[in-house]
Amino acid sequence: MLNRSLIAALAAFAAILLLFEYMGISSVKLVDTALLAMTPLALAAIGEVINEKAGVVNIGLDGILLIGATLGVYGAELAGNGYFGLLFGALIGAVIGLIHGVLSTYGRADQVVASMGINIFAYGFVPYFLMAVWHFPGIRVPPREVLAPLWNIPLGSSYFVFSEITFASIILALLLNLLLRKTPLGLWIRAAGESPEAIDVAGIDVYKVRITTATLGGLLAGLGGAFMSLVWFKGVVKEISAGRGFIALACVVASGLDPVLATGFAFLFGFSEAVAYTFAVTPGIKETIPYYFVFTIPYIVTLVVVTVMIGKRRFPRALGIPYRKE
Amino acid sequence: MQKISFDVRGIIETMIALLAGIAASSILILMYGYDPLAAFYWLFYGGFGSLESLLDTLGYATPLILTGVAFGLCFKGGIFNVGVEGQAYMGAIGAIVFGGLLPRLFPPLAPLSLVLALTGSLIFGIAWALPPALLKAYRGVHEVISTIMLNWIAYNFVMFLVRGPLVNPSRPEMSISVVESARFSVVPGSAVLTSAILVSLAAAVLTYLLLTLTRLGFEIRVTGSSIDAARYSGVNYRYIVIVSFVLSGALSGLAGGLVITGRPPVWALYGTLGNIMNIGFDGIGVALIGRSNPLAIILSGVFIGGLWNGSRLMEPYSGVCSELSRAIIGLIVIALSVPELLRRISRAMRR
Numbered sequence: 290m291l292n293r294s295l296i297a298a299l300a301a302f303a304a305i306l307l308l309f310e311y312m313g314i315s316s317v318k319l320v321d322t323a324l325l326a327m328t329p330l331a332l333a334a335i336g337e338v339i340n341e342k343a344g345v346v347n348i349g350l351d352g353i354l355l356i357g358a359t360l361g362v363y364g365a366e367l368a369g370n371g372y373f374g375l376l377f378g379a380l381i382g383a384v385i386g387l388i389h390g391v392l393s394t395y396g397r398a399d400q401v402v403a404s405m406g407i408n409i410f411a412y413g414f415v416p417y418f419l420m421a422v423w424h425f426p427g428i429r430v431p432p433r434e435v436l437a438p439l440w441n442i443p444l445g446s447s448y449f450v451f452s453e454i455t456f457a458s459i460i461l462a463l464l465l466n467l468l469l470r471k472t473p474l475g476l477w478i479r480a481a482g483e484s485p486e487a488i489d490v491a492g493i494d495v496y497k498v499r500i501t502t503a504t505l506g507g508l509l510a511g512l513g514g515a516f517m518s519l520v521w522f523k524g525v526v527k528e529i530s531a532g533r534g535f536i537a538l539a540c541v542v543a544s545g546l547d548p549v550l551a552t553g554f555a556f557l558f559g560f561s562e563a564v565a566y567t568f569a570v571t572p573g574i575k576e577t578i579p580y581y582f583v584f585t586i587p588y589i590v591t592l593v594v595v596t597v598m599i600g601k602r603r604f605p606r607a608l609g610i611p612y613r614k615e
Numbered sequence: 616m617q618k619i620s621f622d623v624r625g626i627i628e629t630m631i632a633l634l635a636g637i638a639a640s641s642i643l644i645l646m647y648g649y650d651p652l653a654a655f656y657w658l659f660y661g662g663f664g665s666l667e668s669l670l671d672t673l674g675y676a677t678p679l680i681l682t683g684v685a686f687g688l689c690f691k692g693g694i695f696n697v698g699v700e701g702q703a704y705m706g707a708i709g710a711i712v713f714g715g716l717l718p719r720l721f722p723p724l725a726p727l728s729l730v731l732a733l734t735g736s737l738i739f740g741i742a743w744a745l746p747p748a749l750l751k752a753y754r755g756v757h758e759v760i761s762t763i764m765l766n767w768i769a770y771n772f773v774m775f776l777v778r779g780p781l782v783n784p785s786r787p788e789m790s791i792s793v794v795e796s797a798r799f800s801v802v803p804g805s806a807v808l809t810s811a812i813l814v815s816l817a818a819a820v821l822t823y824l825l826l827t828l829t830r831l832g833f834e835i836r837v838t839g840s841s842i843d844a845a846r847y848s849g850v851n852y853r854y855i856v857i858v859s860f861v862l863s864g865a866l867s868g869l870a871g872g873l874v875i876t877g878r879p880p881v882w883a884l885y886g887t888l889g890n891i892m893n894i895g896f897d898g899i900g901v902a903l904i905g906r907s908n909p910l911a912i913i914l915s916g917v918f919i920g921g922l923w924n925g926s927r928l929m930e931p932y933s934g935v936c937s938e939l940s941r942a943i944i945g946l947i948v949i950a951l952s953v954p955e956l957l958r959r960i961s962r963a964m965r966r
Contacts, residue, residue, distance in 0.1 A: 348759050352945075396953040401695055401759070402903060406948030409896055413941025414643070420936035421647035535763040542757060581775035588764040592750075599756050 298553075309564075314571060319563050321450045325521045327552070327559030328455045329354060329513035333537035334544075334551040335462050336386075336509030342469060342546055343502040344482035344607045345393045346400045347386070349407030350510045351534025357382045357514025358529045359415050362431050363422060365519055371437030375454070375515045382511015383504050390503025394496035397611035408534070416527045430524035437519045452520050454512075461509075462552040469548070478502060482605030485612040495612050510534070532588070539591045545602035554594065561590040625906055628957040631964075633904070636947030643942065644935055653933040658940065661928030662921030667804060674807030676920030677877055678703070680815040681870035682898025683916050684822050685863040687907035691826060692859040693839040694751070698762025699867040700895025701769035702743045706868025707884055707891055708773055709739030710875040711781055711790055714797035715883070728797035732876050733814075733869065740868015741861050743769060748860030752853040758860075766895075770888070777884045792875075792883040799877040811877025816913065818866060823909040825862075835859055870894060893941065897923075900944035903951050919944065 306316040333350045340347055347353075357378035364377025385407060392398040416427060423429050441448040469475040480488040481498040489495050517533075518525040536558050544550035565586040568574045575583075641651040662672050682699050689696035714732025718725045743765060750756035777790040799809035826832035838845040838855045846852060874891050875882060884891060901919050905912035922944070926937035950957070 392949070392953055397955050398952040399954075400952075403949055403952035405695075405697065405899060406945050406950075406952060408945070409900060409948055410942050410945025412893070412896065413938050413943070413945055416938035417643070417936040417942055418647075420938075421649070426936075532763050532767045535760055539760045539764075542760065579775050579779065581771040581778075585768045585771045588767045592761060592764045592768075595760055596750055596754055596756055599754055 309567075312571075312574075314567055315447065317444055317447055317449055319560070319567060322563035322566060323556060323560035324455050325450070325452065325559070326562040327556045328452065328458055328521070329517050329533055330537045330540060330558055331458045331462065331552045331555035332513035332516065333510040333534060334540035334555050335458065335465060335548045336506035337537060337541045338544065338546050338548045338551050339465060339469070339478065340386075340502045340506035341541060341608055342482050342605060343478045343499045344485060344605055344610070344612070345390065345499050345503050345506075346609045347389055347404045347407075347503065347506055348401055348538060349385070349389065349404035349411075349534070350506075350537050351530045351532060352404075352408035352411030353382045353385050353507055353510040354514035354517065354534050354537075355411045355415050355527075355530040356385065357511035358518035358525045359418055359429075359514075361511075361515025362429055362518050362525050363418075364515075365435040365437075366431050369435055371435055371519050374435065374519045375437055375512060378515025378519075379508050379512035382514065383508035385511070386507015387500065387504040389507065390500035393503065393611065394499050397613070400609050400611075411530075412527075419525075419527060427527045428524065431519075433523070435519075436523055437516075439520055452516070454516050454520060459552060462548040465548045479605070482607055485607050489612075489614060495614065499612075510537075513537075536587065536591050539595045542602065542604075543595050543598040545598075546604065557594065558587055558591055561587045622906070624958070624961065627961045628954065629904060629906065629951070631957050631960050632947050632950035635950040636943050639946045639950075640939065640943045644939070649933060649935050654929055654935040654939075657929040657932045658922065658925040660925065662923075662925030668924060670802060670805035670808045672917060672921040672924045673812055674802075674805055674809065674878065674920070675923040676916040677809070677812045677815050678870040678873050678894050679898055679901050679920050679923075680812075680819055680913055680916035681866050681873065682894050683901030683905060683912040683919075684819050684909045685866035685870065685902075686895075686898050687902035687905060687909060687912055688822055688826070688835070688866065689859050689863045690902060690907045691839045692835040692855055693842065694856065694859055694863075695759055696744070696747075696762060696860065696863050697759055697899065698744065698747055698765055698895075699863070699870075699898050700893070701762065701766035702740045702864045702867035703871035703874070703895050704766075704769045704773045704888070704891060705743040706736035706740040706871030707875050708776055708781070708871075709735035709737070709868060710793060710797075710872035711884065712739075714793035714872075714876060715791045716781070718794045718797065719791075725794060725796055728794050729799075729876060732793055732797040733872050736868045736872025736875075737865045738868070740866070740871065741864040744860045744864020744867070745857075748857045748864075751860075752856045773884070773888065774886075777888070778886050782886070783883065788886050789881055790884040790886070792881060797876050798882055799873075801879050806880075807878055809877045809879065811873045814869070814873060814877075815916075818869065819909040819913050822862075822866070826909065831858065867895065867898075870898070897941065897944060900948050903948050 360381040361374045361378030365371050365374025392403050393400045440451050477498050481495050485495045540551045540554040543554050565583050568583045644651040644654050685699050710732040713735025714728045718728040747758045747761040750761050751758050781790045783789050783791045799811040802808040834850045901915045905915035922940040926940040929935050930937040
């Protein structure tokens with residue numbers, strides 16, 4: 290069943306690429322941009338899958354991406370090293386995730402309200418931070434030597450642009466899938482979301498499980514944000530997240546909390562972003578379709594995909610509900 | 616029927632959350648070498664320090680009260696309508712099309728243009744709230760995802776309109792303005808306050824009456840407290856979702872319409888959307904600080920309006936970027952999300 294839909298998806302994808310080649314758009318360029326656009330979505334989505342499996346919702350991914358992107362640049366400039374910047378962005382994300390985890394467990398917070406607060410905070414904090422640290426409104430372009438590298442792999446007459454972080458995020462999705470299905474820790478995580486009473490009785494601390502997953506979720510979203518500014522866009526603007534945190538949430542719900550499938554949807558949405566960027570610069574298309582319409586493509590695709598996929602999905606029973614320890 | 620009563624404990628808890636937000640943002644201000652006392656002095660002096668600034672604050676509060684009531688109404692019904700932002704953008708476009716474009720094309724319509732503009736903003740706001748309403752009611756698509764996608768679609772669509780078909784030919788940095796007869800009258804002594812605030816106040820009071828006195832309001836509140844309880848007591852869940860969204864979209868659209876018809880000096884949208892951006896997101900803060908009670912939202916709307924107004928003085932006089940006011944709102948919302956913690960603190964303080 291899964292194999293058949295996988296083959297159908299791959300066939301459809303190949304047909305779309307052929308169609309674009311026919312229109313004179315390089316599919317190599319489309320796919321490498323799609324993989325770059327996939328990476329922050331996939332990282333944030335994988336983290337949120339684990340988080341929601343344990344019963345905690347975090348709709349603040351967009352804010353964490355934004356703060357991760359900004360603080361990632363700060364860290365990279367501080368250390369003079371792009372990888373340190375990625376790590377720094379991830380750690381800041383982890384701290385925000387940890388705070389959300391503590392509020393959601395010990396604080397028994399309304400998780401949706403708390404994490405929307407994270408978004409609103411980020412939308413105000415980032416422009417403030419840009420101004421306070423670099424004294425320039427809304428944007429920071431760091432010196433090239435502190436960026437993390439993108440590899441150019443020669444392919445025929447052009448290059449295939451690739452980042453090892455993309456590769457790592459795909460491997461991570463596979464590993465976390467195994468962790469969830471095959472390990473005792475995965476069982477605890479799933480139980481924390483399905484029946485927290487049961488593992489509480491079994492002597493496992495529900496709060497610790499949920500705080501751990503919330504921290505991991507924040508860490509991955511923070512890394513995704515730092516990836517955007519340090520690898521992909523080579524700088525940060527105050528709107529860099531552009532709703533990607535919510536597209537990542539769409540990956541999570543469309544996948545029915547499956548890390549590998551969520552990564553697949555991240556690729557689909559990343560691909561639609563790549564199509565938008567390509568349309569915006571392709572002669573013949575850019576004159577006929579207004580630039581602003583082209584940029585609605587990823588959001589429309591997300592809306593349609595979620596609408597189609599959602600019907601079949603079920604979610605952990607205790608998702609979003611604060612648990613009171615016995 | 617709900618009795619009108621003052622929720623003293625709620626007020627104390629909200630005050631604690633406000634103080635927590637201000638305290639936490641003071642740390643942020645200190646961390647980057649600014650003076651928090653100066654920043655807050657100018658923030659509050661600029662917002663509430665003189666009659667003129669108070670009037671301007673009310674001007675900024677005018678749409679915020681509406682976006683707050685719009686979010687609060689849905690929130691009462693357990694719906695998290697973060698699409699208020701996009702619905703307000705569309706409402707602004709509705710006002711420009713019906714109150715700017717139409718009366719210029721058909722001059723006999725000019726005397727009706729204010730009514731036309733507000734009707735246009737209501738229709739456009741509702742139109743933008745319907746897709747997430749139907750998707751939630753019939754497909755179970757979570758409204759946070761659908762509304763944010765629609766916000767971004769609205770953002771791009773509105774940018775296209777104000778820089779393209781609706782651009783002002785003589786001032787290309789903004790859209791065409793609404794005609795003179797579609798503008799609320801400016802309150803003397805203020806740069807931004809108009810009689811439009813009466814529309815906001817009326818909408819808040821009407822929504823309060825709807826929620827407390829009518830069967831529909833009761834059903835919205837029951838649905839918000841427990842979907843299962845609502846279903847058992849015979850409430851049609853789909854109907855409540857759709858009606859809540861439609862009302863919320865109408866209020867959001869009206870908020871956008873009042874930014875155009877009720878705020879001098881441009882009576883139009885800037886090409887950057889700078890004069891409308893964030894009214895929806897800050898409306899979430901307004902609603903949560905007002906505990907989704909439309910009457911309390913009037914006060915919290917004035918509070919956030921004061922932050923908008925005061926941040927214009929905070930930036931030049933204390934050097935702190937005006938956007939910090941949004942970070943303060945975010946911190947207050949985070950504090951408000953932990954009612955139990957607030958309850959404990961207030962109990963400890965009373966002892």
